[in-house]
Amino acid sequence: MIEFKNIHKKFGKLVVLDGLNLSIKKGGIFAILGPNGSGKTTLIKSLLGMVIPNKGDILFQDKSVLKKWDYRNQLNYLPQIANFPPNLSVIELIKMVKNLRPKESNEQDLITLFGLEPFLQKKLGTLSGGTKQKVNLVLTFMFDSELIILDEPTTGLDPIALIHLKELIKKEKEKGKTILITTHIMSFVDEMADEIVFLLDGKIYFKGSIDALKKQTNNDNLEHAIANLISKQYA
Template sequence: MITITNLHKKFADNQVLKGIDLTIGQGVLAILGPNGSGKTTLNKCILSMVYPDQGTIEIEGNNIANQWQYRENIDYLPQIANFPNTLTVLELIHMIKDLRNDKQKDHQPLVELFKLTPFLNKKLNKLSGGTKQKVNILLAFMFDNPILILDEPTTGLDPAAMILLKQLIIKEKQKGKTIIVTSHIMSFVEEISDQIIFILEGKIYFKGSIDELKETTKQDNFEHAIANLLIDSYA
């Protein structure tokens, strides 16, 4: 359980988060909103990659301020994975295992799932964007921790890889994990999510299920319902 209370964050003159209150339990929560709405900043606050100016974040009742050990229980897929280009895929996998102090973790099932065997000895700067993203997904799912944060996980994926990713997320959800996803692909969000929040200008504009959103906006189509939220916010 993640409990966020009155979270504020400002970068220079840009107030990115403006009093976020949110409770995140088991299942998949999709964080939606236009570019610059604060989605990635919220994720990074949970990870302590960004420190809020005000407010608290608690995980299982423990305040994460000035802590780091709690991150051992979180798997994270960043929006942009900046790994050393001179490493091979296999070297990167072993480096991450060393950093997480889990050298025995078996990466082979995910290698086979995403058909990465031909790329294991290739350097990262020789890979396509889609293949890099598959490696990024492998690293995020390899350690089987109770919290999973996925920031734009579909970037660069072909349709077949996107189906595999959906299946992975659903499998992890069935284990009782807390999964946070940000994505601009509404069809992807609709298939995997239990709850959604829509952030606009640093505030939560809607929180609930997709069915509740459709009922609120009187739209049968999920993408149209999201668009309706934007139209209403500008009215």
């Protein structure tokens, strides 16, 4: 479904992606992992068209998407930080996003799921971080798309909202959707991901199942397995 071919990206003299090749098949939950500065965000932004690689190509559903935009109607994106206009109310923001995107939406089910009814008329600038994240999730999941990209989706969520998020992701997977997740919460990855892709210094050092990584590093704890992978590369 997604293919990165020989992707190179520099910012000045800093090499962020260094000849990266990656294929992600349709259907399933894929965690993109790596320490800060490993290239995760640049990789995701390249797929979104927010960063243009210096070299290489990106294919989505077998078609090159570099410097194109129409393919983005087939994906949903949850940014790590929800920078909403503070003077808009929650319902005004939802209506604005619906008007910008020519697709059917199911926002009401999601509003109910995350308990946002009492906040619909409140200004976004007055909301807590956790409530903003729930709004962020509504905006992400209210459209039906083949690819869902979630950047640190658990940020600020209370335990009940986190349970709902996990259920929502699993339902999308059951529909055959492809879900890419970046997160530092290894317990979330261990529970949810079918495969992980581990980046370091702009290159892929591991791609496969969590069980395969644990076996490779001889460690049953995912956090320790990841730490082992990093320490070996820098040894």
